[in-house]
Amino acid sequence: MTTWHVILIATAATLALKLGGYVVPAGFLERERPARIADLLTVALLSALIVVQTLGAGQAIVLDARVPAVIVAAALYALRVPFVIVVIAAAAVAAGIRAFT
Amino acid sequence: MDEVTEADPGRRAALRDSLSVGLATAAYGISFGALSVASGLDVWQTMFLSLVMFTGGSQFALIGVLAGGGPAAAGPAIAAAALLGVRNVVYGMRMKPLVDRGGPVKRVAAAWITIDESTAVALAQSDDRSARLGFWLTGTVVFVGWNLTTLIGALIGDALGDTRAWGLDAAAAAAFLGLLWPRLKRVQAGAVAVGAAVVAALATPVLVPGLPVLVAASVALLIGWFDWFDRKEAS
Numbered sequence: 303m304t305t306w307h308v309i310l311i312a313t314a315a316t317l318a319l320k321l322g323g324y325v326v327p328a329g330f331l332e333r334e335r336p337a338r339i340a341d342l343l344t345v346a347l348l349s350a351l352i353v354v355q356t357l358g359a360g361q362a363i364v365l366d367a368r369v370p371a372v373i374v375a376a377a378l379y380a381l382r383v384p385f386v387i388v389v390i391a392a393a394a395v396a397a398g399i400r401a402f403t
Numbered sequence: 404m405d406e407v408t409e410a411d412p413g414r415r416a417a418l419r420d421s422l423s424v425g426l427a428t429a430a431y432g433i434s435f436g437a438l439s440v441a442s443g444l445d446v447w448q449t450m451f452l453s454l455v456m457f458t459g460g461s462q463f464a465l466i467g468v469l470a471g472g473g474p475a476a477a478g479p480a481i482a483a484a485a486l487l488g489v490r491n492v493v494y495g496m497r498m499k500p501l502v503d504r505g506g507p508v509k510r511v512a513a514a515w516i517t518i519d520e521s522t523a524v525a526l527a528q529s530d531d532r533s534a535r536l537g538f539w540l541t542g543t544v545v546f547v548g549w550n551l552t553t554l555i556g557a558l559i560g561d562a563l564g565d566t567r568a569w570g571l572d573a574a575a576a577a578a579f580l581g582l583l584w585p586r587l588k589r590v591q592a593g594a595v596a597v598g599a600a601v602v603a604a605l606a607t608p609v610l611v612p613g614l615p616v617l618v619a620a621s622v623a624l625l626i627g628w629f630d631w632f633d634r635k636e637a638s
Contacts, residue, residue, distance in 0.1 A: 303477040305469070309448055312465050312481045313456040316488035320458070320514040323495015324503055339627035340489050341586075342595045343620055344460065347487050348583040349596040350603035350619035351467050355576035358471055358607050358615075371573035375580050384427070385581045389434045392577030396570030 367399035413533035420524045421540035428459075428520050429548020431578075435462060436556020438575045441566035442470030446557045453553040457546065458518050460487040460582055464616075467575055472612030479613025486620055494522040501531060502538050516542025594632040598622040 356372045357363045375392040383391075432453065439449040444466060452462045461484040468480035494517050502513045502525075516539075525538035563569050587593050599619040606615035626632060 303474065305444060305448060305474075308465070308469065308477045308480055309444075309451060309456075312461070312484040313452065315481065315485040316456050316458055316461050316491070317515075319485065319488040320491045320495060320517050321511065323492040323497075323517065324499050324510055324514050326492075326496075335628065335630075337493055338630065339624060340493050342592065342623035342627040343486055344490050344623075345583065345586050345592045345595045346599035346620045346623035347464060347483060347616060348460065348579050348586070349599040350616040351464060351483070352576055352579045352583065353600045353603040353619075354471055354607060354612075354616060355467055355572065355579060357604060358612070360471075360612060361608055361610075363604060363607055367570070368573040368576055371570060372576045372580060375577035379581060379584045384430075385578075386430045386433065388581060389574045389577045393570035393574035396573030397568060398570075400568060400570070 367396040367403075370399065371396040413528065413530050414536065417524070417528050417533035417537040418540065420527060421537050421544060424520050424524050425541050425544025425548060428545045429552050431459060431581075432549040432552030433556035433559070434574060434578050435459065435466075435549075436553040436558070437560035437563070438463070438470075438556075438571060438578065439466045439553075440557045440560030441563075441571045441575075442466040443473075444469075446554070446561060449557045450550070450554060453550050456484070457515060457549070458488055458491060459549075460519075461485070463575070463578060463582065467579065468613045468616060470572075470575070475611060476613030479611070479617055483613070483616050486617070490519075491517055494518070498522060498525060498538060501525060501534055513538075516546055518542070518545065520545050590634045591626065591630075591632040595623050595626050598626065 352372070356368050357365070371392040374395050375388050378388045378391055435453065436449055439452065439462070440446065452465065456462055464487045465480050465484040468476050468483050472479065495514060498513065498517055503510050521538045521542035524541040525534040528534040528537045560566070560571070563571070566572065583596065587596060599622045602622055603615045603619040606618050610618065
């Protein structure tokens with residue numbers, strides 16, 4: 303599969319899901335359990351992506367400049383610093399550590 | 404006259420919410436554009452995602468999994484993007500009675516801009532008219548802003564060259580954390596986040612890149628199905 307294939311298939315899937323809410327008979331996901339799972343699914347995926355993006359290097363787990371960068375990011379989010387500034391700060395921490403080590 | 408003066412505060416609130424949420428969200432586009440190019444997509448591919456897919460979580464997931472696993476991660480990347488789009492089905496169901504009042508073109512337009520932000524602003528309004536205004540205006544502001552800033556970010560990312568030296572891999576992790584943060588108000592969500600993180604870390608050495616993220620999603624299925632850790636608010 304080329305990158306374009308991946309992009310086209312994934313885009314078709316997400317668009318179909320968006321339309322799905324408007325065309326499927328109402329009710330199914332309004333029920334408590336499916337709605338709860340849909341909600342928690344987002345949390346689980348984002349959390350897993352953070353771990354992989356912070357610690358993963360292919361199939362290895364490594365501790366490098368990304369770890370302190372993410373800790374700084376968490377502290378800044380806790381202080382309600384806006385998203386864009388936090389992302390830039392995280393990049394700066396990692397870049398700084400790499401420049402001086 | 405009475406009706407106008409009564410409707411005005413609602414309309415003003417919808418306008419204010421739409422613009423502030425819309426502009427704040429649009430700013431994320433810079434990080435998406437830069438990270439997308441850093442993960443190996445070109446500027447056209449990056450723009451296609453922001454224009455057509457147009458749902459931030461799925462876009463970040465797609466490029467994140469591709470960056471970590473390369474071409475071998477194609478399947479998991481598609482699955483991760485699709486799974487993160489599942490919540491848009493719920494949003495669509497909530498928005499349908501409010502905004503689906505026209506032909507198929509209007510329905511597709513509504514579905515297209517059905518995202519976290521447009522839904523949240525609509526639900527926050529006190530009457531249906533303001534909610535409709537909030538939905539369409541927020542969706543439009545985010546769409547225009549998100550695409551403009553994606554382009555700027557992609558061009559910056561293109562110019563940066565060695566993205567690791569600039570810390571863009573850490574920026575991607577921080578971006579995911581920013582998407583997760585507002586969802587952690589409930590104990591149950593926190594438990595899912597911790598569980599999924601542990602599963603992803605344990606699965607990374609033994610599974611093909613990309614798959615650990617999908618396996619970790621099962622934590623949501625398990626905890627959500629049995630409704631474990633259901634205490635209302637984190638204290």
